[in-house]
Amino acid sequence: MSAQKRGAETKGKGSNKHKRVDSADCCVDEDKESLNVIEDDSGKALVVSSSDDEEDLVSSSIDVGSDESSESSNVSSVDLDFLSEDGDLLIDYHDIEESESGEADLHKRFLCCTKNSDHKGLIPLDEFSNNHIPNGDNLLYKCIQTIADLTVRVDVKIISSQRPEFWPGSTKSYPFYKSNQSNLRAGSGWVSGVRQFTDDGKKCWCTKCQGSEFSSGAWWEVEVTTTKHLVFDTLEAGNTSLRFFYDKEDSPVVIIDKVIMENLGKDKCLLKFATCDSNLGDQLERSQEKFASFWFKVYQKYLPARDEDKFSFIVSHPHGGCKRVSVGHWKEKKNEDELTRFTYTTCTCPGSSGALVLFPGYGNRFVPEFFHSGSLKSGFNVSVAELMYTQFF
Ligand SMILES: [Zn+2]
Numbered sequence: 062m063s064a065q066k067r068g069a070e071t072k073g074k075g076s077n078k079h080k081r082v083d084s085a086d087c088c089v090d091e092d093k094e095s096l097n098v099i100e101d102d103s104g105k106a107l108v109v110s111s112s113d114d115e116e117d118l119v120s121s122s123i124d125v126g127s128d129e130s131s132e133s134s135n136v137s138s139v140d141l142d143f144l145s146e147d148g149d150l151l152i153d154y155h156d157i158e159e160s161e162s163g164e165a166d167l168h169k170r171f172l173c174c175t176k177n178s179d180h181k182g183l184i185p186l187d188e189f190s191n192n193h194i195p196n197g198d199n200l201l202y203k204c205i206q207t208i209a210d211l212t213v214r215v216d217v218k219i220i221s222s223q224r225p226e227f228w229p230g231s232t233k234s235y236p237f238y239k240s241n242q243s244n245l246r247a248g249s250g251w252v253s254g255v256r257q258f259t260d261d262g263k264k265c266w267c268t269k270c271q272g273s274e275f276s277s278g279a280w281w282e283v284e285v286t287t288t289k290h291l292v293f294d295t296l297e298a299g300n301t302s303l304r305f306f307y308d309k310e311d312s313p314v315v316i317i318d319k320v321i322m323e324n325l326g327k328d329k330c331l332l333k334f335a336t337c338d339s340n341l342g343d344q345l346e347r348s349q350e351k352f353a354s355f356w357f358k359v360y361q362k363y364l365p366a367r368d369e370d371k372f373s374f375i376v377s378h379p380h381g382g383c384k385r386v387s388v389g390h391w392k393e394k395k396n397e398d399e400l401t402r403f404t405y406t407t408c409t410c411p412g413s414s415g416a417l418v419l420f421p422g423y424g425n426r427f428v429p430e431f432f433h434s435g436s437l438k439s440g441f442n443v444s445v446a447e448l449m450y451t452q453f454f
């Protein structure tokens with residue numbers, strides 16, 4: 062068999078002590094949204110203005126107080142939002158966009174957004190540059206660009222009657238339980254695996270080939286990871302479509318509308334599809350290879366100082382619109398049984414559920430592994446709970 066695939070390897074548990082709380086809140090502190098904020102060793106925040114020209118960077122120092130005082134004033138509020146009196150997880154907001162009248166309604170929802178009304182923390186992909194990256198790190202910038210290339214919009218047109226009333230092990234309401242309110246839900250996903258088949262006896266099962274006597278012998282099987290609260294089961298997957306390369310408003314429309322699903326764990330799911338469209342298959346395979354190359358280097362580079370840097374990046378489809386990039390920091394890691402959730406300031410809106418969240422130095426050398434879920438009452442965003450990988454190269 063001629064096949065290539067990217068995938069994860071053995072998982073293990075790990076825990077790391079948080080050290081500080083940063084000041085770069087693109088959602089919480091809107092005055093700093095257009096700036097890169099980096100803390101130096103003395104606890105000063107180095108503020109770097111955005112510029113198209115690296116030579117023109119202007120910097121200044123702002124005293125943000127000691128690590129200890131920042132931590133003590135913020136951690137307790139995060140903890141209170143995570144846990145109610147009975148220990149229940151309080152996710153009060155998922156980041157799925159809903160539209161009663163389909164696609165046409167999504168743009169209106171962007172304009173009427175109540176979560177981030179000016180959307181300054183969500184950088185349009187075609188305006189994103191390495192000036193938005195801490196220290197202008199070109200390697201990290203290229204890595205995020207390839208993550209963007211692999212980010213997809215996920216549209217779901219049906220609500221399964223099998224959705225539970227509550228989050229598992231919780232008394233918190235599960236999204237869209239017994240709901241028939243929307244006819245379109247929009248979120249995000251990420252191409253986590255691409256496998257090419259060539260003349261190995263297994264035939265393409267794309268929509269076109271399934272209805273044909275002559276299915277193609279050269280084809281790709283593609284995996285997209287997203288959240289289960291966005292695509293709950295096989296019924297919803299059967300009514301899900303994926304839009305690729307939606308980088309700007311006038312991007313060509315590339316849609317896959319036949320996917321199947323596999324569960325991946327507590328709140329993640331894997332969507333799979335086949336394609337013998339060589340343009341789509343080749344492009345996704347190349348992007349996956351580029352991502353793997355960049356991520357391996359980023360992982361190694363950021364692993365040693367990951368708990369000091371606390372960087373966090375997301376590429377998503379806010380309000381079902383074209384891709385936007387957000388830059389921020391993670392705040393806390395919280396253990397739930399053997400799983401870990403991150404909280405972060407990195408900006409999201411409805412439509413961002415299911416997007417990959419990059420925490421440089423976390424994940425493993427092959428994949429970052431964390432995906433966006435929703436928000437806490439404190440205003441911090443929160444990832445899906447995930448096993449922590451053992452650190453190794
Ligand atoms: Zn918004």
Ligand SMILES: [Zn+2]
Pocket residue numbers: 265266267268269270271276277280335336337338
């Ligand atoms: Zn086919």
